[in-house]
Amino acid sequence: DIQMTQSPSSLSASVGDRVTITCRASQSISTYLNWYQQRPGKAPKLLIYTASSLQSGVPSRFSGSGSGTDFSLTISSLQPEDFATYYCQQTYTAWTFGQGTKVEIK
Amino acid sequence: QAQLQESGPGLVKPSQTLSLTCSVSGGSISGGEYYWNWIRQPAGKGLEWIGRVFSSGYTDYNPPLKSRVTISVDTSKNQFSLNLTSVTAADTAVYFCARGSPTAYYSYYLDVWGEGTTVTVSS
Numbered sequence: 001d002i003q004m005t006q007s008p009s010s011l012s013a014s015v016g017d018r019v020t021i022t023c024r025a026s027q028s029i030s031t032y033l034n035w036y037q038q039r040p041g042k043a044p045k046l047l048i049y050t051a052s053s054l055q056s057g058v059p060s061r062f063s064g065s066g067s068g069t070d071f072s073l074t075i076s077s078l079q080p081e082d083f084a085t086y087y088c089q090q091t092y093t094a095w096t097f098g099q100g101t102k103v104e105i106k
Numbered sequence: 107q108a109q110l111q112e113s114g115p116g117l118v119k120p121s122q123t124l125s126l127t128c129s130v131s132g133g134s135i136s137g138g139e140y141y142w143n144w145i146r147q148p149a150g151k152g153l154e155w156i157g158r159v160f161s162s163g164y165t166d167y168n169p170p171l172k173s174r175v176t177i178s179v180d181t182s183k184n185q186f187s188l189n190l191t192s193v194t195a196a197d198t199a200v201y202f203c204a205r206g207s208p209t210a211y212y213s214y215y216l217d218v219w220g221e222g223t224t225v226t227v228s229s
Contacts, residue, residue, distance in 0.1 A: 001169060032213045036153075043202055043219035044153065050209050055217065087153055091206075091214045094169055097153040 002026050002090055006098035012106040019075045021101045023088035028068045032092040035064055035073045038100075039084045047086075048073060078103070108133040110203050110220035118197075118227050124190040128203030128220060135184045136161040141206035141214060142186040144177060146199040147222075154199075158206055159186055193227045200224050 003026040013019050023033065031051035036044035046055045048064035051071055061076040075082055083105055088098040114126035128142065135142065144156040157167035159177040167175050176189040190197060205218040 031211070034215045036216070038153075043204075043222055044216070045219075046215055046217050049215035050211060050213055053209075055215075089153075089155075089216070094166075095155040095158075095214075096168075097155065100152045 001094055002029060002092060002096055004088055004090055004096050004098040006086075006088055006101050008101060009099065010102040010104060012104045013078050014106045015078055015080060017078045017106075019078055019082075019103060021073045021086055021088075021103075023066075023071045023073070023098050025069045025071075025090055025092075029090045029092035031067050032090055033064075033066065033071050034089045034091065035062075036087045036089065037082075037084045038087065044087060075103075108205060108218050110205065110218055112201060112203050112220045112223040114223060114225070116224055116226060118193055118225060119229050120194055120227055121192055124188070124193050124197060124225055124227070126188045126201055126203075126223065126225070128186050128188075130184045130186070130205075134181075135179060135186065136181045139208045141166075142177075142179060143204045143206050143216060144188045145202045145204055145216070146197075147202070148196075148199045156188065156190075156201075195227050198225065198227045 005024045033051045035048040038044040052064045085100045085102045109131045111129045118124045141158040143158040174191045179186040200222040202222045203220045204216040206214040207217045
């Protein structure tokens, strides 16, 4: 199985901050990497697919980068509605998710 | 725009079989190159992909669950289903169904999700 490790597991930030979350795969997955946002009690929402493509309707403050084993999700200016948990997911083989990164209000 | 809705028992006894159905509306389950997925999330924990089914019936499962999981599709009802056998308390979770859409590079992403249904395994 391909293991996905996110860091940090949680972070505290303020509105307007730039936030970066990283995701590392246990083996190369090319760009078969997606990012999701999940608010409490809700289903996950797709933000980024194939590492860097912005899903339609998602604000441009979200961006993704990386290939191979190392990936990142950046929120350029944190907004109140962005406080949530973020998950990476590899779809290279036997799809797996990272453990999640909770973004909390400082 | 496609919508997905999970249904099934909220309580299952240990050692029995968990059975859930996902109803697809706003589009045909047979239309397009979509995979239809099940994902679960124990309370306060992360997401676990269970498996997927194509409209042809082709399936792919998460290896740790493979021996207990069957996912099937019923194109006449525009539904797909999950069966998980020999359940224990560790299978208690919110279960989501989701559509896997292809990209131009043969990768997939989960772009449409059901709202999730809570299943508790308890006697």
